[in-house]
Amino acid sequence: MAVGQRTYLDHNATSPLRPEVAEVVLRALQLPGNASSVHAEGRAARAEIEAARDKVARLVGARAKNVVFTSGGTEAANLVLTPGFRRLGQAGPTRLLLGAAEHPCVLNGHRFSADAVEIIPVDGSGILDLSWLEAHLNGIGDARVLVSVQLANNETGVVQPVAEAARLVRAHGGLIHTDAVQAAGKIPVDLAELGVDVLTLSGHKIGGPKGIGAVVLASDQFEIADRLIRGGGQEKGFRAGTENVAAIAGFGAAAEIALAQLASEAERLQGLRDEAEAHVRRIAPDAVVVGAQAERLPNTFAFAIPGLKAETALIAFDLAGVALSSGSACSSGKVRRSHVLDAMGVEPALSEGVLRVSLGWTTTKEDVIRFAEACERVVGTLYKRKASAA
Incomplete structure (x- = not known):
C-alpha cells in the first residue's frame, strides 16, 4: 500500500x-x-x-x-x-x-x-x-x-x-x-x-x-x-x-x-513475494533467506544481509518510505534478538540483521518495486561505508 x-x-x-x-x-x-x-x-x-x-x-x-x-x-x-x-x-x-x-x-x-x-x-x-x-x-x-x-x-x-x-x-x-x-x-x-x-x-x-x-x-x-x-x-x-x-x-x-479470496490471493501474493525475494538476492547476492527450504506462507519472507543490523536497516527503510519489521510486533516495539532464530540455530551475527517482509491485500507490484529501490539504497550505503572503512 x-x-x-x-x-x-x-x-x-x-x-x-x-x-x-x-x-x-x-x-x-x-x-x-x-x-x-x-x-x-x-x-x-x-x-x-x-x-x-x-x-x-x-x-x-x-x-x-x-x-x-x-x-x-x-x-x-x-x-x-x-x-x-x-x-x-x-x-x-x-x-x-x-x-x-x-x-x-x-x-x-x-x-x-x-x-x-x-x-x-x-x-x-x-x-x-x-x-x-x-x-x-x-x-x-x-x-x-x-x-x-x-x-x-x-x-x-x-x-x-x-x-x-x-x-x-x-x-x-x-x-x-x-x-x-x-x-x-x-x-x-x-x-x-x-x-x-x-x-x-x-x-x-x-x-x-x-x-x-x-x-x-x-x-x-x-x-x-x-x-x-x-x-x-x-x-x-x-x-x-x-x-x-x-x-x-x-x-x-x-x-x-x-x-x-483465499486461492487467488495466495497465488498473487506468492508471485509478489518471490519477486521481492529475487530483488534482494540480486541486490545482495550474499543475502540469506530464513527458512527458504521449508514450506512458507505465500506472503512472507525473512532475510538477512551480512553486516546489516536490523535496527539500522528498519530506520533506513522507514526513511525511504517502506514499513518492514524485524520479527514479532508483540515485543514492545523493540528490536531484540529473536527466540525463533535462536531456536533454529541461526548465528547471532546474522540473526541480528534479519528483516521480515510480509505482504497483504493492499500490496501491489508498485510496492515491490519501491521496496527494491529502497533496498538498493540501503545496501548501497552499507557497502559504501564498508569500502570507506577498509
Whole structure:
C-alpha cells in the first residue's frame, strides 16, 4: 500500500482494515442494543454476533457453536493453554509441550507451572522435530499432555506439520492446540483435517479490526475450568463481559472476504513475494533467506544481509518510505534478538540483521518495486561505508 509514497509491508503485524470491513464496523457501532437483551434492539445486536460467528467458523471449517470470541489471539491462547482445558468428564492435562518457535503469547501466556512445561526443538529450517515429540510422548507414561504448535510462524512464515503432530498426540491420548493466527486467510485451514482439538485466531491479521480474536473448538465436548474472565454467561460462559459487537461483526466480514479470496490471493501474493525475494538476492547476492527450504506462507519472507543490523536497516527503510519489521510486533516495539532464530540455530551475527517482509491485500507490484529501490539504497550505503572503512 502506498500512501504519500509509503509502502506498507508489515501485514503479519497488522493487515490494514479493509474498507468493506470498516463499513460493517461503523454500522454495528450504531446498534443501540445489548446482545444479552431480549428486546428487538438486543436481538439485532445478537444477530450480528451470530452471523459473524458463522463466518469465522467457515474460515477454519468449524461449527459456529464452537467459536468463542475474545479480545485477540493473545487472550485466546491464554484462555486455552491451562490445566483447566479438558474434555468433558475427563481430567485436565498435567504437562504442556510447546514448540520452540511459538509466539510469545504461547511461550509466556500459558498457565502451567514452569516445571510442567517442556520445549519441542525445531530444526535449522524452523520445522518441529516430530521424532523428538514422538519419543517424548512415548517416554512420559500416563501423564496427561497438552501440546501447542503454531500452524505458521509469524517471523519466518514457515508452516509447521501440525496434522502429523496431532496424530502423534492423539495416539498418546493428549490434547493439541494450534495457533493459527498467521495462517488463517493465507493458506487453507481446516480444523478436522488438522486434527487439532482447538485453534486460536486474530481479526487484525486478515484485515479485520484490532482487539478481536477467537478460540475455535473441535467440538462442544470441551470445558475450561479456570476461565480468565468470569462474570455473566456470555460466550456460553467461556468469556464473560458484554460482547464487542462492532469488532466481532468486522471480524466476521474480514473472515468472509479472506475465505472467498483465499486461492487467488495466495497465488498473487506468492508471485509478489518471490519477486521481492529475487530483488534482494540480486541486490545482495550474499543475502540469506530464513527458512527458504521449508514450506512458507505465500506472503512472507525473512532475510538477512551480512553486516546489516536490523535496527539500522528498519530506520533506513522507514526513511525511504517502506514499513518492514524485524520479527514479532508483540515485543514492545523493540528490536531484540529473536527466540525463533535462536531456536533454529541461526548465528547471532546474522540473526541480528534479519528483516521480515510480509505482504497483504493492499500490496501491489508498485510496492515491490519501491521496496527494491529502497533496498538498493540501503545496501548501497552499507557497502559504501564498508569500502570507506577498509
